[in-house]
Amino acid sequence: xxxxxxxxxxAGNNFSRLLGGLWTTIWIALLALLIGLILGTFLGxxxxxxxxxxRLILRLYLEFFRIVPTVVLLFLAYYILPxxxxxxxxxxxxxxxxxxxxxxxxxxxxxxxxxxxxxxxxRESGLAIGLTHWQLFRYVLLPQALTLExxxxxxxxxxxxxxTSLLMLISVMDVINIGQQIIEANxxxxxxxxFWVYGLxxxxxxxxxxxxxxxxxxxxxxxxx
Amino acid sequence: xAKEILRVEKLNKFYAKQQILYDVDFSIAQGEVLALLGxxxxxxxxxxxxxxxxxxxxxxxxxxxxxxxxxTEKNWQQIRQKIGMVFQSYDLFSNLTVLENIVLGPIKVQKxxxxxxxxxxxxxxxxxxxxxxLQTYPRQLSGGQKQRIAIVRALALHPEVMLFDEVTASLDPxxxxxVLEIIKELSEKDNMTMIIVTHEMNFAEQxxxxxLFLEDGHILENTPSKQFFVNSQTERAREFLxxxxx
Amino acid sequence: xxxxxxxxxxxxxxxxFKVTIWLSLIGIIGALxxxxxxxxxxxxxxxxxxxxxxxxxxxxxxxxxxxQLFFLYYAFPVIGLKxxxxxxxxxxxxxxxxxxxxxxxxxxxxxxxxTQIDAGKAIGMSRRQLARYVVFPQGLxxxxxxxxxxxxxxxxxxxxxxxxxxxxxxxxALDLIGIYYRxxxxxxxLVIAYAIILIPLSIVLTILERxxxxxxxxx
Numbered sequence: 001x002x003x004x005x006x007x008x009x010x011a012g013n014n015f016s017r018l019l020g021g022l023w024t025t026i027w028i029a030l031l032a033l034l035i036g037l038i039l040g041t042f043l044g045x046x047x048x049x050x051x052x053x054x055r056l057i058l059r060l061y062l063e064f065f066r067i068v069p070t071v072v073l074l075f076l077a078y079y080i081l082p083x084x085x086x087x088x089x090x091x092x093x094x095x096x097x098x099x100x101x102x103x104x105x106x107x108x109x110x111x112x113x114x115x116x117x118x119x120x121x122x123r124e125s126g127l128a129i130g131l132t133h134w135q136l137f138r139y140v141l142l143p144q145a146l147t148l149e150x151x152x153x154x155x156x157x158x159x160x161x162x163x164t165s166l167l168m169l170i171s172v173m174d175v176i177n178i179g180q181q182i183i184e185a186n187x188x189x190x191x192x193x194x195f196w197v198y199g200l201x202x203x204x205x206x207x208x209x210x211x212x213x214x215x216x217x218x219x220x221x222x223x224x225x
Numbered sequence: 226x227a228k229e230i231l232r233v234e235k236l237n238k239f240y241a242k243q244q245i246l247y248d249v250d251f252s253i254a255q256g257e258v259l260a261l262l263g264x265x266x267x268x269x270x271x272x273x274x275x276x277x278x279x280x281x282x283x284x285x286x287x288x289x290x291x292x293x294x295x296x297t298e299k300n301w302q303q304i305r306q307k308i309g310m311v312f313q314s315y316d317l318f319s320n321l322t323v324l325e326n327i328v329l330g331p332i333k334v335q336k337x338x339x340x341x342x343x344x345x346x347x348x349x350x351x352x353x354x355x356x357x358x359l360q361t362y363p364r365q366l367s368g369g370q371k372q373r374i375a376i377v378r379a380l381a382l383h384p385e386v387m388l389f390d391e392v393t394a395s396l397d398p399x400x401x402x403x404v405l406e407i408i409k410e411l412s413e414k415d416n417m418t419m420i421i422v423t424h425e426m427n428f429a430e431q432x433x434x435x436x437l438f439l440e441d442g443h444i445l446e447n448t449p450s451k452q453f454f455v456n457s458q459t460e461r462a463r464e465f466l467x468x469x470x471x
Numbered sequence: 472x473x474x475x476x477x478x479x480x481x482x483x484x485x486x487x488f489k490v491t492i493w494l495s496l497i498g499i500i501g502a503l504x505x506x507x508x509x510x511x512x513x514x515x516x517x518x519x520x521x522x523x524x525x526x527x528x529x530x531x532x533x534x535x536x537x538x539q540l541f542f543l544y545y546a547f548p549v550i551g552l553k554x555x556x557x558x559x560x561x562x563x564x565x566x567x568x569x570x571x572x573x574x575x576x577x578x579x580x581x582x583x584x585x586t587q588i589d590a591g592k593a594i595g596m597s598r599r600q601l602a603r604y605v606v607f608p609q610g611l612x613x614x615x616x617x618x619x620x621x622x623x624x625x626x627x628x629x630x631x632x633x634x635x636x637x638x639x640x641x642x643x644a645l646d647l648i649g650i651y652y653r654x655x656x657x658x659x660x661l662v663i664a665y666a667i668i669l670i671p672l673s674i675v676l677t678i679l680e681r682x683x684x685x686x687x688x689x690x
Binding site for chain 2: 584586587589591592593594595598600604605609612
């Protein structure tokens with residue numbers, strides 16, 4: 001019996017289970033980001049088009065995701081997919097889908113903002129040498145927008161990582177859910193364990209997100225010079 | 226010989242490892258107008274900003290009214306009341322009205338009463354022809370108006386010396402004249418001591434008593450203005466003057 | 472979709488609505504106070520304290536609110552600090568929001584242009600006077616967009632309070648779904664409830680931003 005409670009973290013395979021939970025958290029975040037960024041790039045480009053109905057629909061799409069809290073988004077998908085649409089996906093996939101759609105909404109705004117801030121004469125000189133609209137996006141506007149949007153994108157990534165903490169709400173076996181199982185299993189023998197387990201999870205999130213925010217800050221400072 | 230107001234001795238300025246100013250020596254007497262000329266990047270702005278502590282200098286001495294300046298933040302706050310400065314970008318405080326811009330220094334720094342400060346402000350504004358703009362915000366004014374008010378803001382502290390750092394460089398051509406006339410009047414009517422960084426050669430020739438010609442941080446010439454514009458001592462100064470003409 | 476179910480649930484949603492509004496309000500006020508104090512201490516580079524504040528900001532911004540709440544609500548009692556769920560919610564939102572607000576204020580203060588500061592120095596103002604008459608008024612109007620984004624963000628974050636059983640909107644909806652097994656109606660009501668709070672608020676904040684910008688800003 002120890003009095004510190006830290007031994008809970010290393011008893012049995014507890015630590016490797018927690019790491020496994022962390023991995024679940026991370027792959028869900030990465031996959032959601034990957035899908036969301038690709039989709040968001042297209043949506044963002046479409047939001048710079050002249051077509052009014054398209055712009056309006058995409059704007060409403062963005063505002064919906066801006067207004068509804070992520071917890072609620074998650075439950076919307078969790079309940080509506082199986083009950084209304086008869087789509088029965090594992091909870092992990094529901095989470096990836098929800099987060100990806102959310103990331104796409106946020107990223108579309110970042111992409112649009114970056115695209116419209118590329119100076120107008122850049123677009124005009126592109127058109128003047130005979131580039132098609134698609135070539136203009138691909139070779140001139142997107143590369144320039146990329147440096148502008150990178151810090152905001154990294155910040156979005158840190159938000160996605162933090163938002164994965166909600167996964168436990170739809171019963172994904174993420175790092176928090178596993179932590180709770182460990183706490184419950186060891187509650188009798190290690191009443192202090194809860195402190196250390198949550199402490200470790202807190203630390204896990206921090207070491208994933210902190211380097212990212214640091215990078216975003218550096219890039220932001222560099223962009224301003 | 227008029228009383229010496231400001232003297233600079235062996236002033237050196239480094240920025241990181243790069244040297245910006247080399248052993249700058251000069252002095253200015255009461256009522257004198259000094260034009261600081263030279264190509265861009267020569268260190269003119271840095272030098273003028275060293276004179277009121279907006280830039281720190283690395284080595285050397287400054288003397289005000291014969292007193293050696295110990296460059297602490299507190300001392301600078303004192304000295305800056307005696308040295309007015311006007312900038313290229315006007316920089317009226319955008320959150321304050323014209324009146325508040327002008328009375329801020331007299332009230333908060335010099336602890337004058339509000340009524341006294343307002344009186345000073347109104348008189349000076351009248352003088353530059355902007356008495357109707359007391360309650361206006363800077364963004365509602367033209368560049369020329371802003372610059373005239375910036376001059377008033379500096380004058381409101383009753384400085385002994387005025388520093389002008391490229392004050393017409395951001396102005397539309399038709400605004401330049403009004404600002405320059407005020408500066409000229411300050412010299413002629415008030416006998417104000419002034420140091421002027423400018424690219425307006427005609428103006429410098431008209432108003433300056435003496436020219437400091439700077440290149441790459443060195444003072445190449447310290448010449449009476451009449452001589453400088455007609456017959457400069459150095460080849461570089463002659464080339465510079467030539468390049469300013471069309 | 473059953474309108475009777477919706478009607479029957481309205482009183483419960485109103486209760487949840489009040490809790491969400493009330494906790495958002497005090498949490499945001501707490502966050503603004505903490506944020507302003509932190510940003511001021513950082514602006515004046517108070518030794519040691521600035522370092523502690525930087526550490527707080529990084530810890531708070533880079534960890535999820537959910538874990539912060541679990542810590543407060545479940546882990547603190549182990550070391551003898553038992554707090555009510557509502558109080559944990561308030562502390563959690565203030566702890567999280569304080570760092571976001573601090574960054575927003577600091578961003579504004581640091582955004583004031585150097586030439587404005589030079590102009591202030593040139594008329595002999597001290598650092599403190601400069602801060603009071605130039606940097607803070609201008610910095611505050613510069614930080615408005617970030618502040619209002621944070622306000623919206625924090626209101627949405629109160630939905631996470633449902634994990635420590637605070638009866639706010641999301642918790643109310645989830646409870647009702649659990650009891651009556653009707654998800655469509657309750658989820659719809661939940662989305663509408665957030666829309667009722669956030670749409671008017673974001674419109675008001677946008678107008679306010681514009682006012683501030685055009686009222687005292689621009690050279």
